[in-house]
Amino acid sequence: MTGTASQPTDAPLASIVRDRVVPVVPWVAPGMARPLADALAAGGLGALEVTLRFDGALEAIRAIGADGTGGVVVGAGTVLSAAQAEAAAEAGARFIVSPGISAAVVRRCRELGVPCIPGVATATEVMTALDEGLTLLKFFPAEASGGVATLKALAAVFGGVRWVPTGGIGAAQLADYLGLPQVAAVGGSWMVLRELLEAGRLDEVTRLAAEAVAAAGAAGAPTADRPGGAR
């Protein structure tokens, strides 16, 4: 990719923006990765983020990225270094998510042609992201950083930014975040928790994904992106 590094119109990010929900996978056995992607797709989700926080994460990304998974877009999360971004992209990650903003990661992603979504929690971090040409940003850790109230305050200042609040968000908070006009999508692990996967509860994964998709549908498109919508 050339030019700006993280626009909502980048192809791999389009399904996140369309779905308005990003499942964040904290753990999955590599052998279950493709069935997990299929279970999420059955619930109506088109993308997932696999965190690089467990052994086998790259293997899981590779398994999902291989063809045959119904077009589910896989990205890598918890990317902390340029080397990790490179390894994730090599494994097939089509987008990169970080908990914070690192110029080294952002620039490596740009070189690799993989869009990235850095994490920000303060106005200064948002300005660093804007300096890098990034306007789709993860608000992280969302709940611990003040939740909807903090995000509203940041969104009021940075009108051009679209947000992916993540961290501590569950089904109960989803509608509140989706109701903010500047929120592109909400990330979280609540529908892909390790306990569910260890118990083989992919049926429950599908149910929770479908519930989140329904909540996103009820919230509608972000009004900031509608013609004449609120800013």
Ligand code: 3PG
């Ligand atoms: C992440 O990596 O983005 C977070 O772990 C997701 O947060 P959650 O597990 O609180 O949903």
